[in-house]
Amino acid sequence: MRVLIVAVGQRVPDWAQTAWDDYAKRFPFEIKVELKAVKTEPRASKTLDTLFAAERNRIEAAIPKGCRIVALDERGSPLTTMALAGKLKDWQLGGTDVALVIGGPDGLDPAFKQAAHERIRLSDLTLPHAFARVLLIEQLYRAWSINANHPYHRE
Numbered sequence: 001m002r003v004l005i006v007a008v009g010q011r012v013p014d015w016a017q018t019a020w021d022d023y024a025k026r027f028p029f030e031i032k033v034e035l036k037a038v039k040t041e042p043r044a045s046k047t048l049d050t051l052f053a054a055e056r057n058r059i060e061a062a063i064p065k066g067c068r069i070v071a072l073d074e075r076g077s078p079l080t081t082m083a084l085a086g087k088l089k090d091w092q093l094g095g096t097d098v099a100l101v102i103g104g105p106d107g108l109d110p111a112f113k114q115a116a117h118e119r120i121r122l123s124d125l126t127l128p129h130a131f132a133r134v135l136l137i138e139q140l141y142r143a144w145s146i147n148a149n150h151p152y153h154r155e
Contacts, residue, residue: 002032002097005136006062008055008104009129010037016130023137031092031144033137036062040104052109059101059112067099069116071108072132076119085143102132 012020020035027033038058041051063069068091079087091098101108101116113119122135145152 001030001092001095002034003091003140004034004036004063004067004097004099005102005133006036006038006059006099007102007129007133008038008059009040012130012133016134019134020137023134023141026141027144028148033140035133038062043105048106051104051106052112055104056109056112059108063099063101064097067097068094068118070098070100071113071116071119072100072102072122072136073108073113073119074121074126076121078124079120079122081139081142082146084139085146088140088143089147100136102129102136104129 024033024035038055038061041054043051101112103109122132122139127135142152144150
């Protein structure tokens with residue numbers, strides 16, 4: 001199974017890249033986690049609709065056909081770590097690759113969010129985009145560890 005994280009924004013601080021790399025290498029061979037960073041549309045004197053359309057086109061181009069699309073959205077369904085572990089197991093059993101999509105500074109195009117297979121939120125807090133990437137991959141690793149009875153997660 002492949003988990004593709006599509007994130008708007010190409011530059012992240014070194015600490016975020018280091019953390020991403022650390023978690024990405026921990027996954028077993030049966031789950032391949034990849035990051036596809038897509039360009040943020042320049043904000044200079046453009047309407048929000050224009051920005052959303054440009055970023056949506058880049059996001060859709062980065063997602064392979066047939067992927068289950070999960071939009072990260074501040075108004076998405078709340079999720080516990082245990083619930084994410086259940087979703088990860090369902091996604092694996094479903095046999096379909098999954099694309100988890102993190103929007104840009106203005107979020108995701110409303111029509112894109114509506115068309116996604118599901119919408120989830122990582123937190124009730126507002127998170128910097130670099131931190132959201134790290135939190136997401138860490139929670140995916142934790143979800144895998146729960147499903148594998150690995151001691152990383154303790155309750």
